[in-house]
Amino acid sequence: MTAVISNWSHDNQERAKRIIASYPEKRSALMPLLYIASLEHAYVSDDAMREVAELTGITPVQVQSVASFYTMFKRGGVGDYLVSVCTSISCYLGGADDVLAAVESSIGDVAGEAAAERPITVEHVECIGACGGAPAVQVNYELIEGVTPEKAVALIKWLTATRPEVILTDEMQQLFGGRRSFEWGSTDSEGAVRPIPAFGPYGSVGGGSVGGGSAGR
Numbered sequence: 001m002t003a004v005i006s007n008w009s010h011d012n013q014e015r016a017k018r019i020i021a022s023y024p025e026k027r028s029a030l031m032p033l034l035y036i037a038s039l040e041h042a043y044v045s046d047d048a049m050r051e052v053a054e055l056t057g058i059t060p061v062q063v064q065s066v067a068s069f070y071t072m073f074k075r076g077g078v079g080d081y082l083v084s085v086c087t088s089i090s091c092y093l094g095g096a097d098d099v100l101a102a103v104e105s106s107i108g109d110v111a112g113e114a115a116a117e118r119p120i121t122v123e124h125v126e127c128i129g130a131c132g133g134a135p136a137v138q139v140n141y142e143l144i145e146g147v148t149p150e151k152a153v154a155l156i157k158w159l160t161a162t163r164p165e166v167i168l169t170d171e172m173q174q175l176f177g178g179r180r181s182f183e184w185g186s187t188d189s190e191g192a193v194r195p196i197p198a199f200g201p202y203g204s205v206g207g208g209s210v211g212g213g214s215a216g217r
């Protein structure tokens with residue numbers, strides 16, 4: 001019989017059962033279960049890792065070793081806007097450290113009541129596959145290429161002032177981007193509604209929602 005975590009939402013318990021049953025070995029379900037656990041706790045907490053260990057029959061340390069490898073599994077709370085600055089080699093050579101410093105300093109400047117309502121979290125990440133448009137930045141995993149420190153500051157001010165419900169990459173590229181890696185072609189009318197869930201089919205506009213957990217707002 002498949003173990004379930006009783007404090008998970010009913011929907012997520014059912015989803016976990018289906019996922020585990022779809023693999024010959026329970027441990028193979030580790031990644032999707034970590035994702036669901038992060039929805040329940042808003043991030044991959046210590047409790048989440050213990051729960052996933054229980055479900056998969058491996059140790060919490062083994063779960064942690066996987067969770068800590070992937071930056072999209074967050075180990076702490078994330079604001080409504082997650083700004084990810086790539087600092088890998090191409091972006092680094094293009095001035096990513098200055099972009100990151102500008103974002104961090106700008107978030108400090110706008111900290112206050114308005115920012116606290118929909119807080120902004122910044123992180124530096126490894127290559128996000130947009131090296132030709134370095135330095136590259138994402139907001140809620142929506143891409144902007146060719147970002148300068150000045151544009152990064154403007155981006156943070158814009159997020160704070162306008163608090164967009166949906167993050168659109170085309171809009172941000174137009175407002176805050178520069179040189180792109182290639183011509184993107186047709187514009188995308190969909191976008192990200194929040195940093196977590198981060199990728200389909202669990203989240204984003206147009207995708208289904210896992211819901212039920214503390215992050216499934």
Ligand code: FES
Pocket residue numbers: 086087088089090091092126127128129130131132134136
């Ligand atoms: S090095 Fe930054 S996108 Fe590849």
